[in-house]
Every structure is written in structure tokens, then in C-alpha cells.
Amino acid sequence: MSARDEARASGLARIRVALGVTEDDAYRQAAVAERLERHPRGTIPARARKAPEECVALLTDMLTKQGADVSRVATKQDAVGAIASYLGSSGLPPRLRMGADPVLAALPWRDAWDIERRFGRAEPTDKASLSRALVAAAETGTLFLVSGADNPTTLNFLPEAHMVLINASDILGSYEEAWDRLRAVYGEATLPRTVNMISGPSRTADIEQTLVRGAHGPRRLHVLILG
Amino acid sequence: MENSSDTFKTNVAHALADVELQKALQNVKRGFVVKREAAKAKLPEFDKLRDEARAVKDHTLSHLDLYLEAYERKVTESGGVVHFAETAADARAIVLELCRELGAKLVTKGKSMISEEIGLNAHLEASGIEVVETDLGEYIVQIRGETPSHIIAPVIHLNKEDIAQDFRRVHKQFATARKLNQVQDLVAEARAVLREKFLKADIGITGANLLIAETGSSVIVTNEGNGDLTSTLPRAHIVVASIEKVVPTLEDADTILRLLARSGTGQEITTYTTFVTGPRRDSDPDGPVAYHVVLLDNGRSEMLGGVFADMLRCIRCGACLNHCPVYGAIGGHAYGSVYPGPMGAVMTPALVGIDHARDLPHASSFCGRCEQVCPMEIPLPDLMRAWRERDFTRGNPPRRERLLLKAWAFAAKRPRLYHALANRLVPLLAWLARGSGSIGRLPFGKAWTRTRDFPAPEGKTFHTLYAEKERSQRR
Structure with a gap:
């Protein structure tokens, strides 16, 4: 047995001694297996159980309170327009870092011919990035971003300004609904390398409990709700 | 980690006489207490969620061996490696060995109380590895050569003027005439300094607020995003976490996450809550190629079978510190331990032995506010009383007492x-x-x-x- 295996065996043995149980208790094993398989929900707050349009309103409200800028865009053309004007009005160069997300790729970028798009993981010099959130939970204004070539995780943290597009139809009420959406995409009991629940721009209140935005991550979070 | 809980009474005398500390401690009451109350008021289901969260943890702890096995299986499936560590020394040795194998010169760290508990930084530094804390509060504590005075607000004992002085002393690369009198100036300077470290780091070490058995994920909650840069940019990510952090499923995590930030900082949720599962996948353009989890016991399995098992439900939100009149009067350092306040008064004797921390469970008027605000319904006064009884039966109190x-x-x-x-x-x-x-x-x-x-x-x-x-x- 390797040292790692030995440490593992003795670690589990100590716990079993303390609990007064044995390894092969079928009743306990069944209880654990059942919970992992059924993953029962706890109480979902009433505020998360709302009609889709109300969820959009709640998400917007929560994100705004938490320091993000939120705009609703009706069409893909409007989305590109909003991205261009946000870069302009924020004094950022017309350059965007983004991944290979098909929803983002399908935007009418020819309308914003002056925006230079770079693809792949974020570089330290990138000022602005664009991602797509797979799903959102309105209850606390929380966007779910998943890692992968479509939306690399570094886009969420390295640039100063982070833009996130989400389809209005992907805005759900609770975290639980969001996990079920992820399970539908990735399979049961499987997650991508990173799931970032993002609820505002980077902030710190470590010094004298004074709130400052832009601690290590993006100073600005701009959310575009499409549809 | 060094412990000075046995000089508690002297520590307290110093703390009460420290004018600057007393000024800084006012921020606890002005901030956290008021914000928690407001956040709780906005969630009518708060108390119901507390009952449920308690039940989640009690169920998990009574099946801890099996959930840890399930968790380990999923981590391994996703390409990561789990290491069990019985003692603080074992955990330190495992991390150091990993750093050597991976040829690490620079390590960035997300905030982790477990790494404080095992004294990780000093151990790695002694072997010539540069270790940089990246949480703003932890970074300040590190350059001052101190320990955090609060589990979620490490520099609650300092005023911005103290910190400006430290930055001038340590950040020699900037003009001496620069302006540092606003909190914003300090944050901007730390961001610039730490950004370089993030980009150069070989290994990132974070803690975990939760481990998920269902998926093999480790979860961290932060506001700054430092934990994410730590877990994403370097070529390896090491998680140090204690065994009681595991919960069964994502849904169980939801229940606890709904309580954690509201109880601690009074936010509805922290800015970032991140679920990490294994190393980067083949198609991922970023993320570390190696992922290790060090699971620390350090006396916890012993607590599991006894009267202090309730303490293992603790999610380290800090609410008991924020609401404790004793903590509010003396701050965190006086406790002389990694964990201050009521939760520390129960945890510290379990870690270092009651003989070396006998004053801590006595540092309470048993007003009961800690238990009242604890999201996990831990009977902290009862547990402190249990330590007092042990202390007495061990014959520790002086003859006069x-x-x-x-x-x-x-x-x-x-x-x-x-x-x-x-x-x-x-x-x-x-x-x-x-x-x-x-x-x-x-x-x-x-x-x-x-x-x-x-x-x-x-x-x-x-x-x-x-x-x-x-x-x-x-x-």
C-alpha cells in the first residue's frame, strides 16, 4: 500500500470508529446512494418561484443593486449595438476577447465592423471580454458561467470590463433549476471544470468595511439580456 | 500555527488598552451586524433554511466515511487526486511534496483558514518557496507578519492609515509621494502588485467552503475574484480542506449557500461562488493541468463521536464573532488562536488541547447571541460549558478559583x-x-x-x- 492509500484507509477508519459503524453497513450505504441519486431539494425561497418575466425583472433588480449594469436588448442587432456603445461610453478600446460560443458567434458582428474580436483565453492585456451565461438564477441575481472553449474562465476574471450575454429564456428562478439545466447539458453528477456563479463586479470591503469595486476581477460587469 | 491562547488574560489587557484597535472594532457592529439583520429580513425562509441546513450537515456527518468515499471517487473520475492528512504536519508535508514535484517557485493563495490552521505559509517559505496571499485582507496580514483577526475579515483590527504605512514600507517600486489616503488607493495598489503574482504563479492554493460528494467539486465563495485567479491561472491547483466540509449534493450546497453570505457579511450572495471539478479538460483553453485536494482531519474525527460533534456543522461564516460582546471588546488576536470568538473558543481547545486554551471557553458571558445567530444552530454556549467542565475535572483552575x-x-x-x-x-x-x-x-x-x-x-x-x-x- 502506498503512503497515500494508508493515510486514506486510516482516515476513514478513524471516522468509522468515532461513529461506531462498520464499512459494510448496507443500510447506510443505501441511504447515501439514494441521496446522491435523488439529490432532493430543500426549501426554495418564494421569491425564486416566479413567472419567467418576473424572473427577468428580479435578476435585473438584484444585479443592479449588486453593482452591475444591466440592459435588455430585443434583437441580436441591438445586442451588438449595445456592446459597441458600452465599449465607447466606458472609454475602452474597440477590442473584445471572447470564446467560441455559437450564440455569440451568431450575432451580426458586421454591424460593428470596427470592433476587433480576439478569440481564446484572456490575455493580461485584454481590457474587455464577452461571455455567454448558460443560465441564471434570479433569486440573487446570479449568472452561471461554465468553462470550456466556448467561454474560457479567464474571460470572467482577467479583463477590467466583463460583458455577459444571457438569453431571457435562460433566466430561471432558483439555483436548483439552474443545476437541473446543467445536468441536462453535462449529464447527472457531472460538472465542467469550472462553474462560476457571478452576481456582480469584483469587490472588497476588507478595509474598514468600505466597499470598493474592482478588487482583483473586473471593475465592471455589464449584463445584456437578449429577447 | 503558533498558539498563544494560554496568555489570554494578558492579551485581553493589551487589547482593551489599544485605542486604535478599539476604534477599528467599531466597524464590526456598524457593518456586519446591521447588514445581516437586513439580509435575514429579506428572506422569510431564513429560519426554515437553518433547520434544513442543520439536518443536511447532521446527516452528512453521520455518514461522513461514505460521503468522503463518494467524493473521492468523483474527484478521481474527473482527473484529480485526493490526499488524506491525519495531522497538520501531514498536510503540510503533502503540500510541500506536491510543490516540489511540480517544481513550484511561486505559490499564490486564496483565503483559507485551514492553511492558517496548519501553518502552511511558513512551512513552504522555509523550503524556499515564495508564498503570496491574494485576498486583500490576508495579503495585508501577511506583509505585516500577523495572523487574521477575524475568519472572514482578516484586517478588521486595522484602520486604513495602518495599511497605508505598510504599503509604503513594502511596495518600494512606487513613488514615495503617491496618494494613499483613500481605501480606493490602497485597493488599486494591491491589485497592481498582486496581478503580477497571479500571472507568474506556478501553483494556486485555495481552501474550500464546501466539497460536493455528488460531483467531486470544491466550492469557494469570494467577493474579490482572487480565489478564481488563484485556481485558474497557475498550472496546478491544490485545495486544502477539512473533512467536515463535504455535503452530499448540489442542492444541499444551495441550502447552505443561502445562509452563508447572509450570516457573514450580510450579502444575499457573495460576488463569486465557484465550483471547481478536477483539472482542465482536453478542450479547455485555460485552467490548471493538475488538481489535488488535501483533506485534513487534525482532531476532527475525534470530535465526531463526542459532545463536540455539533461544532463540525460550522461553515465559518463569522456571525458568532460579529455578534459576540467579548469579541467586540477584544478583537480576534487576543484569543491567540487561528479561530477567535465563540466558534474559536470551542474549536481551539479541540485543536491544541484544553490545557493550552483553558481561558477561551471562559471568555463568554453566555449571553447566547452566538447560538441565536448561528446559521447551523450550533449550541455554542453549551459547548463552551462542556469545555469548562473538562477544564475543571482536569484540575486546571488555580487553587483560589x-x-x-x-x-x-x-x-x-x-x-x-x-x-x-x-x-x-x-x-x-x-x-x-x-x-x-x-x-x-x-x-x-x-x-x-x-x-x-x-x-x-x-x-x-x-x-x-x-x-x-x-x-x-x-x-
């Missing part, structure tokens, strides 16, 4: 004697107060009245009043 307690017990067990003594003492104390309701100087209790007044009795004992009332009603 034991004699006084014995004398009191002698009287308390004899009602007639007790009433006779009380009937004489109460009027005496009332006379000492001279109608003011409090006593400024107590004979034989000068140490007590030096920093506060002793509340005086009204003049009659409860028994006397009760008897009088009975008599008047009968008439």
Missing part, C-alpha cells in the same frame, strides 16, 4: 444557608451602589470593575420579594 467554586457549591446546595447569605449580601451591595444602580469599585473585585460597572441588586432578593408578594395576595 477552585476553593471559591467549592464554597459557592457548598452554599448553593444548602438553600437555608444560601438565603441567609444572600439576604445579607444584597442589601450590602445595594448600599454600595448608593441608589445609582451600579457599583464602580467592588472590594475584592477591582480587576472586574476596572473596565466596567458591576450592576447592583435592587435591595431585596428574589425569594424575599416572592414571599412578600405571596403574603400580600393572601391577605
Whole structure:
């Protein structure tokens, strides 16, 4: 047995001694297996159980309170327009870092011919990035971003300004609904390398409990709700 | 990690006399307490969620061996490696070995109380590895050579002027004439300094607020995003977490996450809550190629079977510190331990032994606010009382204290004697107060009245009043 295996065996043995149980208790094993398989929900707050349009309103409200800028865009053309004007009005160069997300790729970028798009993981010099959130939970204004070539995780943290597009139809009420959406995409009991629940721009209140935005991550979070 | 809990009384005297510390501690009451109350008011299901979160943890702890096995299986499936560590020394050795294998020169760290508990930084530094804390508060604590004074707000004991001085001392690369009088200036400077470290780091080490057995994920909650840069940019990510952090499923994590930030900082949710599962996948353009989890026991399995098992539900939100009148008066450093406040008064004796931390469970008036605000419904006063009992049965209290307690017990067990003594003492104390309701100087209790007044009795004992009332009603 390797040292790692030995440490593992003795670690589990100590716990079993303390609990007064044995390894092969079928009743306990069944209880654990059942919970992992059924993953029962706890109480979902009433505020998360709302009609889709109300969820959009709640998400917007929560994100705004938490320091993000939120705009609703009706069409893909409007989305590109909003991205261009946000870069302009924020004094950022017309350059965007983004991944290979098909929803983002399908935007009418020819309308914003002056925006230079770079693809792949974020570089330290990138000022602005664009991602797509797979799903959102309105209850606390929380966007779910998943890692992968479509939306690399570094886009969420390295640039100063982070833009996130989400389809209005992907805005759900609770975290639980969001996990079920992820399970539908990735399979049961499987997650991508990173799931970032993002609820505002980077902030710190470590010094004298004074709130400052832009601690290590993006100073600005701009959310575009499409549809 | 060094422990100075056995000099608690001296530490307290220093803390109470420290004007700057007293000024800084006012921020705890102004901030966290008010914000938590507001966040709780906005979530009517808060107390119901507390009951459920408690049940989640109790279920998990009673099946801890099996959930850890399930968790490990999923981590392995996703390409990560789990290491069990019985002691702090084992955990340190495992991390150092990993750093050597991976050829690490620079390690960035997300905030982790477990790494404080095992004294990880000093251990890695002794082997020539540069370790940089990246949480703003932890970074400040590190450059000051201190330890955090609060589990979620490491520099709550400092004012911005203190920090500006430290930055001028350490950040020699910037112009000496620069402006550093606003909190924003300090944050911007730390961001610039730490950004370079993030980009150069070979390994990122984070803690975990939760581990998920269902998926093999580790979860961290942060506001700054430092934990994410730590877990994403370097070529390896090491998680150090204690065994009781595991919960069964994503849904169970939801229940606890709904309580964590609201109880701690009073936010509805922290800015970032990140679920990490294994190393980067083949198609991922970023993320570390290696992922290791070090699971620390360090006395926890021993707690599991005994009276202190309830403490293993703790999610380290900090609410008990924020609401504790003792913490509010002396701050975190006086406790002399990694974990201060009520949760620390229960945890520290379990980690270092009651003989080295015997004052901590006594540092409570048992007002009960800690238990009232604990999202996991941990009976902290009961647990502190349990430590006091152990302390007494081990014969630790000094002779004078034991004699006084014995004398009191002698009287308390004899009602007639007790009433006779009380009937004489109460009027005496009332006379000492001279109608003011409090006593400024107590004979034989000068140490007590030096920093506060002793509340005086009204003049009659409860028994006397009760008897009088009975008599008047009968008439």
C-alpha cells in the first residue's frame, strides 16, 4: 500500500470508529446512494418561484443593486449595438476577447465592423471580454458561467470590463433549476471544470468595511439580456 | 500555527488598552451586524433554511466515511487526486511534496483558514518557496507578519492609515509621494502588485467552503475574484480542506449557500461562488493541468463521536464573532488562536488541547447571541460549558478559583444557608451602589470593575420579594 492509500484507509477508519459503524453497513450505504441519486431539494425561497418575466425583472433588480449594469436588448442587432456603445461610453478600446460560443458567434458582428474580436483565453492585456451565461438564477441575481472553449474562465476574471450575454429564456428562478439545466447539458453528477456563479463586479470591503469595486476581477460587469 | 491562547488574560489587557484597535472594532457592529439583520429580513425562509441546513450537515456527518468515499471517487473520475492528512504536519508535508514535484517557485493563495490552521505559509517559505496571499485582507496580514483577526475579515483590527504605512514600507517600486489616503488607493495598489503574482504563479492554493460528494467539486465563495485567479491561472491547483466540509449534493450546497453570505457579511450572495471539478479538460483553453485536494482531519474525527460533534456543522461564516460582546471588546488576536470568538473558543481547545486554551471557553458571558445567530444552530454556549467542565475535572483552575467554586457549591446546595447569605449580601451591595444602580469599585473585585460597572441588586432578593408578594395576595 502506498503512503497515500494508508493515510486514506486510516482516515476513514478513524471516522468509522468515532461513529461506531462498520464499512459494510448496507443500510447506510443505501441511504447515501439514494441521496446522491435523488439529490432532493430543500426549501426554495418564494421569491425564486416566479413567472419567467418576473424572473427577468428580479435578476435585473438584484444585479443592479449588486453593482452591475444591466440592459435588455430585443434583437441580436441591438445586442451588438449595445456592446459597441458600452465599449465607447466606458472609454475602452474597440477590442473584445471572447470564446467560441455559437450564440455569440451568431450575432451580426458586421454591424460593428470596427470592433476587433480576439478569440481564446484572456490575455493580461485584454481590457474587455464577452461571455455567454448558460443560465441564471434570479433569486440573487446570479449568472452561471461554465468553462470550456466556448467561454474560457479567464474571460470572467482577467479583463477590467466583463460583458455577459444571457438569453431571457435562460433566466430561471432558483439555483436548483439552474443545476437541473446543467445536468441536462453535462449529464447527472457531472460538472465542467469550472462553474462560476457571478452576481456582480469584483469587490472588497476588507478595509474598514468600505466597499470598493474592482478588487482583483473586473471593475465592471455589464449584463445584456437578449429577447 | 503558533498558539498563544494560554496568555489570554494578558492579551485581553493589551487589547482593551489599544485605542486604535478599539476604534477599528467599531466597524464590526456598524457593518456586519446591521447588514445581516437586513439580509435575514429579506428572506422569510431564513429560519426554515437553518433547520434544513442543520439536518443536511447532521446527516452528512453521520455518514461522513461514505460521503468522503463518494467524493473521492468523483474527484478521481474527473482527473484529480485526493490526499488524506491525519495531522497538520501531514498536510503540510503533502503540500510541500506536491510543490516540489511540480517544481513550484511561486505559490499564490486564496483565503483559507485551514492553511492558517496548519501553518502552511511558513512551512513552504522555509523550503524556499515564495508564498503570496491574494485576498486583500490576508495579503495585508501577511506583509505585516500577523495572523487574521477575524475568519472572514482578516484586517478588521486595522484602520486604513495602518495599511497605508505598510504599503509604503513594502511596495518600494512606487513613488514615495503617491496618494494613499483613500481605501480606493490602497485597493488599486494591491491589485497592481498582486496581478503580477497571479500571472507568474506556478501553483494556486485555495481552501474550500464546501466539497460536493455528488460531483467531486470544491466550492469557494469570494467577493474579490482572487480565489478564481488563484485556481485558474497557475498550472496546478491544490485545495486544502477539512473533512467536515463535504455535503452530499448540489442542492444541499444551495441550502447552505443561502445562509452563508447572509450570516457573514450580510450579502444575499457573495460576488463569486465557484465550483471547481478536477483539472482542465482536453478542450479547455485555460485552467490548471493538475488538481489535488488535501483533506485534513487534525482532531476532527475525534470530535465526531463526542459532545463536540455539533461544532463540525460550522461553515465559518463569522456571525458568532460579529455578534459576540467579548469579541467586540477584544478583537480576534487576543484569543491567540487561528479561530477567535465563540466558534474559536470551542474549536481551539479541540485543536491544541484544553490545557493550552483553558481561558477561551471562559471568555463568554453566555449571553447566547452566538447560538441565536448561528446559521447551523450550533449550541455554542453549551459547548463552551462542556469545555469548562473538562477544564475543571482536569484540575486546571488555580487553587483560589477552585476553593471559591467549592464554597459557592457548598452554599448553593444548602438553600437555608444560601438565603441567609444572600439576604445579607444584597442589601450590602445595594448600599454600595448608593441608589445609582451600579457599583464602580467592588472590594475584592477591582480587576472586574476596572473596565466596567458591576450592576447592583435592587435591595431585596428574589425569594424575599416572592414571599412578600405571596403574603400580600393572601391577605
